[in-house]
Amino acid sequence: MTVISLEELSKHTAPNDTWMAIHGLVYDTSGFMTEHPGGAQLLESVAGQDASAEFEDALHSTAARTEEKISCKGVLAGSEKQVQRFREAGWDESMGVPDPEALIGKSGMSLPSTAIFLLVGAVAAAAAAWFIASRKK
Numbered sequence: 001m002t003v004i005s006l007e008e009l010s011k012h013t014a015p016n017d018t019w020m021a022i023h024g025l026v027y028d029t030s031g032f033m034t035e036h037p038g039g040a041q042l043l044e045s046v047a048g049q050d051a052s053a054e055f056e057d058a059l060h061s062t063a064a065r066t067e068e069k070i071s072c073k074g075v076l077a078g079s080e081k082q083v084q085r086f087r088e089a090g091w092d093e094s095m096g097v098p099d100p101e102a103l104i105g106k107s108g109m110s111l112p113s114t115a116i117f118l119l120v121g122a123v124a125a126a127a128a129a130w131f132i133a134s135r136k137k
């Protein structure tokens, strides 16, 4: 994936050349401006910037996340690890704009790490039970 600097992102603010970063991925929304149900102006207001919070605040649907008229240009420099975590949680480009809450959850813990957490807890509980039982003998 191409790594795009914040400086490069900030250059794309023209109505026919609008880029924005959402959750560490840079999207070209130029082809969707006039069709955006929220209006072109809202997209223009975050052109060249990180629009993650604005995007999530509008409670976009899955259809919006997979809109075909936007294209992913690359990963924002510094967000490589965040995008890697999305991939580890099952995300890929075909899923469009990632939904961090659905992928990683509100706790910020990914599904594999939650499973490991529960497993370690279960083993510790079993060990404690075994220890208590063995002392009673």
Ligand code: HEM
Binding pocket: 022, 027, 029, 032, 036, 037, 038, 039, 042, 043, 045, 046, 051, 054, 055, 058, 059, 060, 061, 062, 063, 064, 065, 067, 070, 097
């Ligand atoms: C990747 C960029 C974006 C895409 C593809 C997109 C797409 C859409 C779509 C398809 C809808 C219709 C409702 C839905 O299906 O969720 C929508 C609604 C809306 N969007 Fe976006 N959007 C984008 C970015 C943004 C940003 C950055 C903002 C705010 C700055 C925004 C604000 C809104 C608002 C307020 C609505 C509700 C409009 C209404 O119901 O009157 N969108 N968007």
